[in-house]
Amino acid sequence: DKLVEHQDHPKKRNRLPAIFAICCNHCVCSFLTDYLDNGNNKMAIQQADKLLKKHKDLHCAKVLKAIGLQRTGKQDEAFALAQEVAALEPTDDNSLQALTILYREMHRPELVTKLYEAAVKKVPNSEEYHSHLFMAYARVGEYKKMQQAGMALYKIVPKNPYYFWSVMSLIMQSISAQDENLSKTMFLPLAERMVEKMVKEEKIEAEAEVELYYMILERLEKYQEALSVVRGKLGEKLTSELQSRENKCMAMYKKLGKWPECNALSRRLLLKNSDDWQFYITYFESIFQLIDYNWTPPAEGEHSLEGEVHYSVEQAVKFVEERITEEAKSSRPLRGPYLAKLELIRRLQHRGCNDEYKLGDPEELMFQYFKKFGDKPCCLTDLKVFVDLLPSSQYTKFINQLLGVIPLSAPVDGDLALPADIKALQQHLCVVQLSRVLGLYHSIDKTQKLSVVRELMLRYHHGLQFGKSCLKTELQFSDYYCLLAVHLLLDLWLEEGEELAVWQSLTLLEEGLSHSPSNAQFKLLLIRIYCMLALMQSTYSTTPSAIISCLYG
Template sequence: MAARGHVQDPNDRRLRPIYDYLDNGNNKMAIQQADKLLKKHKDLHCAKVLKAIGMQRTGKQDEAFNLAQEVATLEPTDDNSLQALTILYREMHRPELVTKLYEAAVRKVPLSEEYHSHLFMAYARVGDYKKMQQAGMALYKIVPKNPYYFWSVMSLVMQAISAQDEKLAQTMFLPLAERMVEKMVKEEKIEAEAEVQLYFMILERLGKCVEALNMVRGPLGEKLTSELQSRENKCMMMYQRLQLWPECNALSYKLLLKNPDDWQFYLSYFDSLFHLMDMSWSPSEEGHCVEGHVTTTVAEAVKFVVDRMAEEDKKDSRPLRGPYMACLELIHRLRQRGCPDDKELGDPLELMVQFFGKFGDKPCCITDLKIYLHLLPPEQHTQFRNRLEELVPLGEAGEDGFRFPGDTKALQRHLCVCQLSRALGLQHALDTEGKLSLIAQLKAHYHHGLRFRKSCLKTELQFSDMYCLMAAHVYIDLWTENGDENMLWQCLGLLEEGLSFSPSNAQFKLLLLLLFCRLGAFHMSSTTPLGGRLYGYS
């Protein structure tokens, strides 16, 4: 509630019990206490508003609104009344009334920094950007602080963003915002990083990429320190916009030497390399690049990537994924361009097996490798799956003939192999008997993996949930192929079992919804926990 701890006058002490009742949720006692206080002090406006808050929270919205309006029409200027009315209007979802409240307060106390700033924020809540701009400048004239000036500049940018007429944004709002910032730059009044960020945003939206690049490279760019490599990221963005591929390539090269795991710079490095090759760019003809060394041949790029992998292999600590994925990405791009595979990069199958050996116990391994499975010819799919299975530590076979992982890392490796097998189409190629055998295996692994749930909260997913989901999809495959509805009922039962152990698993819920709808059982789909929300029920 309001700042009841500041006992500046007797009224604060009198109002404190009401605040306490409201804070504790005892709204009826708050109303009674307010009535007692109003009998003795009829003109204590804040008490009326606090009573209105209690009435609002007990469901008497109309009475609360009328009582609040009695105070609002008096245009109060005391902090307690204004803050209490703000809280009430917020709970009533009437933020537009807060603007009127502080407009009146500013008229009565025109030199109040606090009331002007509250008025600006009130305009921000209702999205009135033009009045935000005016309020920001009025506040800056009273208290000439940089943040207030840039509130007004940001309001102009918001008018540009929200303008339906793009021409108006480009010819009026953004140029005015640019001139306002340039004035501060010329006067050397730029202080904060946020001000530089705003200037960059304006120049970017105006399409002034050269000016934005020069600004980031210059003294103002030195203020971009809150984010890691913020300055370099902005330079890279402008190099790409301006198609300055030598600078883009050299900067990517330099940044990858510092952080060989930054994937976005691998992509920009390869993009710029092939653009330079298409342009037949030569450093001897074009001159020196301001960012440093430029890679102009595939051989140089191959050596660079291979060197990054070699450095990771030497590390005693866990290696980074970036260089190994960059090797696969470069093979992919060379094949796209019809170039033969470079022998130095290695065989894709061996590279992916190596990657799995290093990172197979991480959930990201499946998504990392999945996008490069097309590098493997069909005749290598089974071999690849078998090679990965050799790297999964499983225990001895039990009575049912299945071997299970002994910990969550081994479980994650086995899950990755199963998911990659499905992505390669090996599961789809099985006959009915083979798919039923696969389902039995997946279900056995699912139930075995539930033993690791002791360390999970109820809201967390189980480590073995993906086994259950994959088994459900194989059931669906059998249903769609053979039309056997028994497979569908088995699938529904398995998903319901999965939900009993992992009630927060949205994939289970969504798949259940889909299946119920396919069966025409719309009532069932609307009564599931997620289905009720999707269909508008409680």
């Protein structure tokens, strides 16, 4: 438009070449980039050659041609052309960005640093080039140069982020330092002084800056100072993550061995959200620490900085029971309180004092939990943590008890009892997987295993009807039936040398993948089985231990 405007204006017509010179480089980059973005690398090279015949000094065109050459496999030509442009030390954005892309594709990020070092020397007050230089150093791990680049940038443009880039570079130097003493006596103290300077001048603006200060103090093992930062005015900026401030306080209380504060804080947070599992763990850990140290609250005043403290098993039992009672009033079911009761039972069993508190039978509690949450995919991972509470003699009884509450169709003429909806299918899947976890499939013979495999595949095919509307990126609801069947076949192969079983497992996995193309477990298992088959055909060791090592890493 500007070219047309100047061409039509008689007084400006003589300035047309100058305007063309300004606009040309950008236009060239634009249409050549379109070719490259569309994967038309050969066309990009051809068009670049045509331009370079008429305008030999179009640096951007040379670099874009080099990118096309790189992508067509002509690395040496591309590198030679790129170095020809780089030797001229260009300072235009298009050439610099194109060279950066090329060097990344060549896996030569160190050349990007040289590129921007030259650009910064020519244009010393450019904020953009200084920031690109900093990032280039970051990619190659040049932490000392990152620190220098960050401070140079801060002097040009005094913004907090640039100052803290330099601080972060010091932390990275401390992490990468081989001498731990040097890290704690030079890099981290210098970083601490730099941040303290900003704190004294009241220039701390962002949450990330407070996070950085906390990180430095934690690495210096100045836990009390870190706690003061989090609890103080600066801690008010920690808002991006839910309960970020409380989590950091909790971590410092643990480091300092302040178990009363730890207990009081976790108790207070559980009163707000009784489904937060991490705070149950902290609550139990702290209460047993207080019991072991025979801690008692002071006669007067608050129990701790965080309020009331629980310091006996009776209080813990009452607290958990209250959380379960409150859960019954909740608008949505919460898993935390029920799992907390099982966790408390396990901890009391390890201490040999469970019977006196009458928290209930773990088997019955797990059964009730399954009735409430058995249709949720998380039910298996929740319950398998506590299967050690069950005596092995009760495994079969427990599984049968779970199967008894699943709504399955009545079997007709030897047919399977199948789920009528997704909820029942998820419940049944949970029980089948628990059976595997408890080892019930390991104790059966070859004939029984093959029978279970056939049953699982029948259930898998039946369950596909519930996933007809699933996208290709979604998993079928019944995929775990197929996966379990494959694992049983692999057991037959690895433990009993049944060669037919491995070929059956491959068939099942390929079938499963045709229905669930995005199932990563199918893909990984296929890769490992193919690797195992290649291992067995090689001249190397084919012992069972070697095969199992290949399969399970």
